[in-house]
Amino acid sequence: MRSGSAIPLSAVTGQVWPAVPQAAGQTMLAAQFQLERSQWWPAETLARRQLEQLRSLTAFALKQVPHYRELIAQHLPEVARDPNSLTWESFAQWPILNKADLRDRGTAMLAAALPQDHGGMSWNFTSGSTGVPVRCALTMVAHFFRSALALRSYIWHDLDFSLKYADIRPGIGAGRAPGWGASTNAAFATGPSASLPTTTDLNAQLDWLLAEAPGYLHSTPSNLRALVLRSRETGRIPRGLDAVVSYAESLPVDLRQLLREVWNTRLIDIYSCTETGTIALQCPRHDHYHVQSELVIAEVLRDDGSSCATGEVGRLVLTDLCNFGMPLIRYEIGDYAEAGATCDCGRQLPVLKRIMGRRRNMAVDPDGRVFWPAFPSDAWYQIAPVRQAQLVQHTPASIEVRYVMERDLSEAEQAQIAAIQGSEMRYPFEFRFSRVSAIARSPGEKFEEFISLCLPEAP
Ligand SMILES: [Zn+2]
Numbered sequence: 001m002r003s004g005s006a007i008p009l010s011a012v013t014g015q016v017w018p019a020v021p022q023a024a025g026q027t028m029l030a031a032q033f034q035l036e037r038s039q040w041w042p043a044e045t046l047a048r049r050q051l052e053q054l055r056s057l058t059a060f061a062l063k064q065v066p067h068y069r070e071l072i073a074q075h076l077p078e079v080a081r082d083p084n085s086l087t088w089e090s091f092a093q094w095p096i097l098n099k100a101d102l103r104d105r106g107t108a109m110l111a112a113a114l115p116q117d118h119g120g121m122s123w124n125f126t127s128g129s130t131g132v133p134v135r136c137a138l139t140m141v142a143h144f145f146r147s148a149l150a151l152r153s154y155i156w157h158d159l160d161f162s163l164k165y166a167d168i169r170p171g172i173g174a175g176r177a178p179g180w181g182a183s184t185n186a187a188f189a190t191g192p193s194a195s196l197p198t199t200t201d202l203n204a205q206l207d208w209l210l211a212e213a214p215g216y217l218h219s220t221p222s223n224l225r226a227l228v229l230r231s232r233e234t235g236r237i238p239r240g241l242d243a244v245v246s247y248a249e250s251l252p253v254d255l256r257q258l259l260r261e262v263w264n265t266r267l268i269d270i271y272s273c274t275e276t277g278t279i280a281l282q283c284p285r286h287d288h289y290h291v292q293s294e295l296v297i298a299e300v301l302r303d304d305g306s307s308c309a310t311g312e313v314g315r316l317v318l319t320d321l322c323n324f325g326m327p328l329i330r331y332e333i334g335d336y337a338e339a340g341a342t343c344d345c346g347r348q349l350p351v352l353k354r355i356m357g358r359r360r361n362m363a364v365d366p367d368g369r370v371f372w373p374a375f376p377s378d379a380w381y382q383i384a385p386v387r388q389a390q391l392v393q394h395t396p397a398s399i400e401v402r403y404v405m406e407r408d409l410s411e412a413e414q415a416q417i418a419a420i421q422g423s424e425m426r427y428p429f430e431f432r433f434s435r436v437s438a439i440a441r442s443p444g445e446k447f448e449e450f451i452s453l454c455l456p457e458a459p
Pocket residue numbers: 283284285286290343344345346347
């Protein structure tokens with residue numbers, strides 16, 4: 001039962017199709033009806049609707065959130081007097097909030113009072129690779145739209161609701177459920193789901209995957225990559241995976257190809273963060289991403305604050321349009337992305353061509369030039385059976401290659417890898433190799449292929 005032909009659950013006896021869903025299902029389908037239409041709107045229509053919602057959010061934040069009341073009175077006094085005077089030009093002057101501000105401002109970021117119909121608040125925590133712990137309050141409305149976007153992604157990629165959905169991710173227990181979860185359960189009947197934490201040993205994960213035989217597997221890119229490599233090594237191949245869904249980290253360049261070759265399956269990537277939820281979904285026709293503009297404004301900015309042109313990489317600044325509990329307006333998430341051209345699929349939702357990771361994932365050369373290093377790991381793996389690797393730049397001229405493998409790399413292999421990696425860099429760095437038993441990271445933290453410990457301060 002592909003999502004395209006799935007019939008919603010009916011709450012009326014004997015009335016199977018067209019269905020008359022129960023209330024929660026009606027609400028979810030009403031959201032999908034609107035999202036189905038708005039994705040095709042011309043950019044101007046989308047921008048006009050966004051601005052209406054942004055003004056509504058601003059009016060609320062000025063009344064209820066101390067941080068914005070002080071900030072906007074100081075920087076945009078006209079908007080502070082009349083939120084309806086907010087334009088895209090004045091929005092570009094709205095001061096940017098970063099992770100440390102968010103942490104330091106504490107309760108000044110929270111709405112003093114919330115309209116009852118936004119539901120109660122719950123809390124999410126994130127530390128992320130920048131190491132700044134952040135606490136986020138989320139309303140029921142924000143939760144609802146996060147679920148709605150997950151369902152939109154299933155519909156875009158035409159998932160088969162009758163199959164089993166398996167989830168291996170940080171911070172969950174091993175378990176089972178009769179349905180897929182909040183995004184589908186309200187409106188559709190689905191197959192069952194099963195979950196496992198990423199802390200599970202890789203061999204045990206593979207045993208579990210073969211035993212469960214799900215149609216879908218949801219996990220982080222680094223975990224998926226380790227799993228598919230172990231599967232290839234041992235020849236134990238899961239069958240019947242219609243798709244693998246990844247989230248939360250930048251994609252290793254070779255993951256799509258590995259999944260196609262070893263598991264004969266496709267990869268659907270979702271770009272999201274704890275603070276604002278889903279930011280962009282992979283296009284149904286391409287590997288790039290569409291910003292979910294109905295719920296989030298995603299700006300890709302140059303260092304001087306102006307907007308990046310197509311093909312340029314800039315820092316991502318996000319505005320969550322629906323979470324009134326702790327409004328995030330022009331929040332710098334810390335990731336970089338490449339602005340893409342309008343997509344030929346017909347959706348006018350802006351395109352992010354690539355998501356690049358954090359500033360500390362950039363490299364610097366001895367002349368102080370900062371750049372995004374390529375990591376041709378697919379070429380590496382043809383030289384030696386490296387399981388996982390991470391490049392750490394300790395000084396502007398040298399890079400440590402940490403790798404996980406059954407044995408040491410030979411000198412010839414090291415030289416080959418250094419040559420391939422070196423050809424992708426802008427400077428003849430000295431590479432030093434260290435074999436490690438594991439590349440450690442704390443739970444919930446993203447895996448990073450490249451970390452520089454000697455970058456100059458951001459401009
Ligand atoms: Zn598209």
